[in-house]
Amino acid sequence: MFTTYRLELPEPVTLNKLQIPVFTHMFLQNVSAHKVQVDPIQGKRISVTYLSSYPREQIEREVAIFLERFTPEHDEASASSAEILEPELNMVELDEPPLEKLCSCCTPGNQRNISDDLLEQRWLTLLKNQELAYHRPIITLLEYFDQSYVDYVGRRIGDCQQRQYSVLLPASFAEKMNYFHSAPMHLLLATHLSHDHETMKSFAADVSANNGKLPQDCGPYLETPPYILQSAPCYKVYMEMEDQVFEDNTAFVLKGQSFRNEGKRVYLLERLLNFTMREFVFLGTPEYVTRMRDLTLGWTIEWMEAAGLKGECALANDPFFLPGKVKQNFKVPKHVKYEVRADIPYKNDTISIASYDTHGDFFAKTFNFRLRDNAETWSGCIGLGLERVVWSFLQQYGLQSEHWPAAIPESVK
């Protein structure tokens, strides 16, 4: 039923343990294979398993195209990291997080895709325009995983400042950090009609003439967007801290909405235009921010292990905050972003459920906040995507709660 073949990655690609999950994920997005495995010892050899009925030449062609794009000269990610390497940016080499601990080795009991079950059993219902309604079991799981994460990680961090903010990020604030350069395709903007009376009137007339529909070209009626819909909740912390001097290393905890324009790629709870994120944000010395990276990644893995969620840590290549062009002399670590990825057993793949970004002094310098006695102030944050936690949990254990790990309390089942 399945056929396997092996090949060596082209020079100079060699994958370390932290890069393998991301490679595997991207591979499966681009190649019609059932499974891909990367030799964890050498990081050079891969084994591709595909449905025997699929033409071998086709698979080989897909693999070749994917690998060509993946090799550094052609890789988008490295093209942008080449840009980051402009002389203004001061790269700092940090130690890697403690790899040996960063794997949650559980044994999920479900191998089937649960998408149909979710809809049939009405845990989710599909509305028009790719909108979803979450029903009670999903809501309960979202609440449970959020609370248990805050309990587990928050308690270990100790004193955390709690915050709650709106979803709107003022455009002027975003401009300061060069936000609009970084990922324009993911932008969602919030605007309103121009306050001018005449404009309002002609807008209303236009709508009436158009049978209640929005005018084809709204541009002339709209203000330049005063807001964007935030892509991560933590920006508001930096906004709050603007021009502040603070005494000690500080941790914040907040839950908020994230917006990413995923276009046609949205898929149930796996990829949403708008999802919920639980975040911890750390401001303080470089040592503190780096230490919190290692600790919170480790605790996140421990928390997953406690809940039965299988996954591992990986090195990601898309730091969310770095603009294409930087003006100031920022100090930023070489590896900005580490992800925690959870297994999706039915497709032998993983998805990112959390990530820690070490921003260096990017936000501190951009928004002029600092520690009182310290020349250098850094920031970092870890965000957990709650819908994806629930999604990967259900993909790993199915909908029948009697098959869920014992750690999940009765009240949630």
Place this chain on the structure above:
Amino acid sequence: MSVAAEPLVYFYVPGYKPNYIEYAMTFYPMNIILCLEDGTPEEKKLEARYVVKNALQEFSSDSEHTLIVRVNSVHTPHWEQDLEELVPERPARIRLPMVRTAEDLRQVERKVQDVIHQRSLNYSPSYEVMIECCEAIFNLGEIHQASQNIYAFTFGGTDYFDDCVAKGLVDPALEVRKAKQKLGEYCRSVGLQCFDTTYMAYRDLEGFREDCLLSREYGFTGRSVIHPDQVAVVQDIYGISIA
């Protein structure tokens, strides 16, 4: 079980480690030696038999690999049990360590035939006979005559070295080289395959390459490896015939 793998590289995996076996099977379509002997510590012998048995069952229809079991030698208490449990799974070949005399080999063959008869198995095994002590080199011709089913001779360098040390020989390293030369020459003269020993310093690829070149000159036709980095070197060197 089909025997498709090229007879060049022999990938050793410890029998008690399922993840190592899976690793080798996933990435290396070649001869895999499931080792119950030195690769498996005393307290894991039972577990290893169980794992190896399962591996042989699971991969019985696999056409890319040749699965060879290295059992414990007749000079240990484990060998009979090894054969009783693993012969029924019909491994492609059985690798026999520390064969000192023709009688050692006959003893194994009798035991294997017993198992085959008892269970009415349709199985004709072949053997890779390991030469790893001075007597064996001395008895080489007799050992070869003792069985019709020898697939190859293989050399066990570490044990041979230790044997020379135990016998108080002045230059054990030289003795090892001489033994290898003799074994290689013998096999070449009778047209038998001959596989060289493992090279434990797997990070030293240059040293390994030189050692392989020399071994090919002696008459060895393939080699056992313990690390994936060594695979390409063996394929490269033994893949080219110097005849």
